[in-house]
Amino acid sequence: MLASQELAARLAVPFLESQSLPAELPQDFFLCYRDGCLKLLDKQTLKKGGLAVDIEPRPGEQHSYPAPKKDxxxxxxxxxxxxxxxxxxxxxxxxxxxxxxxxxxxxxxxxxxxxxxxxxxxxxxxxxxxxxxxxxxxxxxxxxxxxxxxxxxxxxxxxxxxxxxxxxxxxxxxxxxxxxxxxxxxxxxxxxxxxxxxxxxxxxxxxxxxxxxxxxxxxxxxxxxxxxxxxxxxxxxxx
Ligand SMILES: C[S@@+](CC[C@H](N)C(=O)[O-])C[C@H]1O[C@@H](n2cnc3c(N)ncnc32)[C@H](O)[C@@H]1O
Missing domain, CATH: 3.40.50.150 (Vaccinia Virus protein VP39)
Incomplete structure (x- = not known):
């Protein structure tokens, strides 16, 4: 089974294939594996973008480990x-x-x-x-x-x-x-x-x-x- 099918089953939500999406979708939000990560999309961003958990350091944060405890x-x-x-x-x-x-x-x-x-x-x-x-x-x-x-x-x-x-x-x-x-x-x-x-x-x-x-x-x-x-x-x- 595809990872996305497994995910849909785990969350008990419908599994939709992006190639065959109907013009009018009842769902407001979607999850999708894209660019190597799981992304959350809304209707506007369905064809592009999406939000994933960003694991990179925040802007201005030092890239050393452990990062300084100063903020x-x-x-x-x-x-x-x-x-x-x-x-x-x-x-x-x-x-x-x-x-x-x-x-x-x-x-x-x-x-x-x-x-x-x-x-x-x-x-x-x-x-x-x-x-x-x-x-x-x-x-x-x-x-x-x-x-x-x-x-x-x-x-x-x-x-x-x-x-x-x-x-x-x-x-x-x-x-x-x-x-x-x-x-x-x-x-x-x-x-x-x-x-x-x-x-x-x-x-x-x-x-x-x-x-x-x-x-x-x-x-x-x-x-x-x-x-x-x-x-x-x-x-x-x-x-
Ligand atoms: C404002 S967001 C937190 C943002 C987070 N600090 C960050 O850096 O991204 C609040 C989150 O806490 C979760 N949350 C709120 N109350 C909770 C609770 N009682 N138990 C578990 N999660 C809770 C919400 O579902 C939501 O995802």
């Missing part, structure tokens, strides 16, 4: 942290940055579609020369609701990282607009983020980091520390 994310996560659970993995851009900084990472994602895209990205990561040369293993991916999964972790991580979807007040920057807008279209806001915060606070060993838009109220009341970026903020809650 706001690293400061929020803390220098003494070794193990992190990213409970809201999404496009895995924060996860991958943390992986490149050398943290030991576990990822959680509840959307089965996003989980397939992440898994494909992590498989590609495992093939990279720098990963093979250093005998690194891509982060472990757990698929399901973190509110439930966090309670079943064998060991409490030093840090739990949350970046849930908040209601939008303004347009996102050009760099993040497309992938995050598509995510928002498929999944909507994460309305249960207060429950996620409570579960993460109960589970974490030392600290909880929440990334939020700068207009949002801190999720858990006054944080122990806050790191302010241009349009976002990392609130840190220390136990």
């Amino acid at each position: 706001l994310l690293a400061q929020a996560v803390g220098k003494k942290t070794h193990t992190i659970v990213d409970a809201t993995t999404g496009w895995a851009q924060d996860s991958l940055a943390l992986f490149r900084m050398g943290y030991e990472l576990t990822c959680i994602e509840r959307s089965p579609v996003m989980a397939e895209l992440i898994r494909d990205g992590f498989n590609r990561l495992a093939q990279k020369d720098w990963v093979i040369k250093r005998e690194l293993t891509p982060p472990k991916l757990l698929v399901g609701n973190a509110i439930e999964l966090l309670g079943s972790l064998r060991e409490a991580p030093d840090c739990i990282y949350l970046d849930p979807m908040f209601p939008q007040k303004r347009k996102q920057s050009a760099a993040t607009r497309k992938s995050m807008a598509v995510l928002r279209d498929i999944l909507g806001d994460d309305e249960d983020r207060a429950d996620l915060f409570a579960a993460a606070w109960q589970t974490t060993g030392k600290r909880l980091v929440v990334k939020s838009p700068d207009y949002a109220e801190p999720m858990g009341g006054k944080p122990s520390e806050s790191y302010q970026g241009k349009l976002l903020r990392y609130d840190v809650y220390i136990k």
